[in-house]
Each structure stands twice: as C-alpha cells, then as structure tokens.
Amino acid sequence: MKKYETIVILDEKLIDDDGTKFLKELETVLTKDLGGNIVKSEIMGRRQFAREINKKKTGIYLDITHEMGADKVKPLRDKYTLNETVLRLQSYSYDRPE
Amino acid sequence: MAFAKKTGNQRRRKKIIRPKICTFCEAGVKYIDFKDVEILRKYQTEQGKIHPRRITGTCANHQKMLAAAIKRARVIALVM
Numbered sequence: 001m002k003k004y005e006t007i008v009i010l011d012e013k014l015i016d017d018d019g020t021k022f023l024k025e026l027e028t029v030l031t032k033d034l035g036g037n038i039v040k041s042e043i044m045g046r047r048q049f050a051r052e053i054n055k056k057k058t059g060i061y062l063d064i065t066h067e068m069g070a071d072k073v074k075p076l077r078d079k080y081t082l083n084e085t086v087l088r089l090q091s092y093s094y095d096r097p098e
Numbered sequence: 099m100a101f102a103k104k105t106g107n108q109r110r111r112k113k114i115i116r117p118k119i120c121t122f123c124e125a126g127v128k129y130i131d132f133k134d135v136e137i138l139r140k141y142q143t144e145q146g147k148i149h150p151r152r153i154t155g156t157c158a159n160h161q162k163m164l165a166a167a168i169k170r171a172r173v174i175a176l177v178m
Contacts, residue, residue, distance in 0.1 A: 007174050044133070049175035050146075061174075063133070090173055096129040 001067045003039065003094035006076075008062040009053065009087040012046060019043050019060045022085070026064065034076060036068035053087045065094060118155025122164075130163045132170035138177050142168065146178025 008026065010019055023041060030036045044061035053059065068076075073091050080086045122130070130137065141149050141156070141164055148168055151161045171177045 009174060047176070050172075050178045051175055053175055059175075088174055090170075092132075092170060096131070 001036070002070050003065070003067050004073070004091045005094045006064045006066065006089065006091045008064070008080075008089050010060040010062065011054075011056060011085050011087055012058060012060050013056075014085040015060070018045070019062055023062055023064070026062070029079065030064070030066050030068065030076070034068055034072040036066050036072065038064065038066050040065040056087065059087055120155060120157040120160055122160040123157055127160065130160070130167040132167040132174075133176065134167075135171065135176050138164070138168050138171055142177060146172070 008022075010022060015022060020043065023043060027038055027041060030038060041062070041064040044063050046058060046060050048058050049056070076091065077089060080089045132138070141154060143149065148165055151158070154161075156164060168177060
C-alpha cells in the first residue's frame with residue numbers, strides 16, 4: 001500500500017451542493033471498490049482557474065489523502081474519465097516529510 | 099586629442115554585489131506544497147515561466163522542489 005494525494009476538480013454547474021456528496025461517493029469507491037483507506041479528506045472550495053479547463057473558469061476542488069495499491073491508480077482514473085462533472089482527477093504520490 | 103573630463107553623474111557607479119541567499123533555506127523549509135499558490139507565484143513570471151536560480155538565489159535542492167511543485171500546480175490549474 002502506498003500513500004497518495006488525489007486532487008479532484010468538479011464542474012460547479014453540474015452539482016447542486018459544495019461537493020460533499022461527491023466526496024462521500026469517492027471515499028466509498030476508494031475504500032470498498034479499490035481496497036484502500038482514507039487518511040484525510042477536505043473540500044478546498046470553489047476556486048478560479050489560472051487557465052481555462054474545458055472552457056470553464058471556476059471549479060470546486062477536493063483533496064483526498066489515501067492509501068492504495070499502486071495497481072489501483074489507473075482504475076481510479078478510468079472510472080472518472082467519462083464523468084462530465086469531473087474536470088480533473090490527478091493522483092500524486094504523497095512525498096512530503098512527516 | 100584631449101578627452102573631455104567626465105562629471106560625477108557620467109561616471110559608472112560600482113555595482114554592489116550582495117550574495118543571494120535561498121529564502122527557503124533561511125526559513126528551514128523541507129517541502130514546498132503545490133497547493134500553496136502564493137509562494138509559487140512569487141517564483142514565476144507573469145506568463146507563468148519559472149524564474150531561474152541565478153535571479154532568485156534559490157539553492158539547487160529547493161529549486162528542484164519548487165519546479166516540481168509548480169509543474170504539479172499547473173496540471174490542476176492553480177498557477178499559469
């Protein structure tokens with residue numbers, strides 16, 4: 001199991017709340033479907049993009065720190081590539097010192 | 099041919115060369131967070147290019163961390 005930090009950017013026009021519903025859904029996917037465990041999760045809130053993503057100027061940022069097998073990163077990305085509410089889903093290995 | 103004497107303003111001023119110190123080393127930073135937009139923008143041009151080390155005085159180790167953080171932040175559209 002390796003530690004990852006995943007950033008998700010949501011299209012604010014396609015969701016009704018501040019992202020809590022999506023965050024809970026993502027947490028269940030990470031824990032139950034992909035066999036990982038959540039270390040920390042937070043909603044960074046609505047932010048303006050420095051450059052446009054899919055012709056959109058703002059989005060809702062979610063930040064999840066979790067543990068997961070290295071072979072499960074691609075399935076996680078593949079799961080949300082066709083989801084229109086997700087503008088970006090980027091997983092980075094958690095390399096900051098404790 | 100005689101040379102005209104230069105006045106005080108025309109004389110070249112000597113540049114005072116101060117040694118550049120890495121601000122991250124001074125602060126004792128061990129990791130540069132890619133979500134810390136305010137810090138990252140200080141080390142970028144208006145177009146979003148990363149300032150070279152010879153201008154900012156950042157040490158090699160921190161420049162490497164900084165470049166990695168800026169490149170991560172670019173993907174998630176936090177910086178230019």
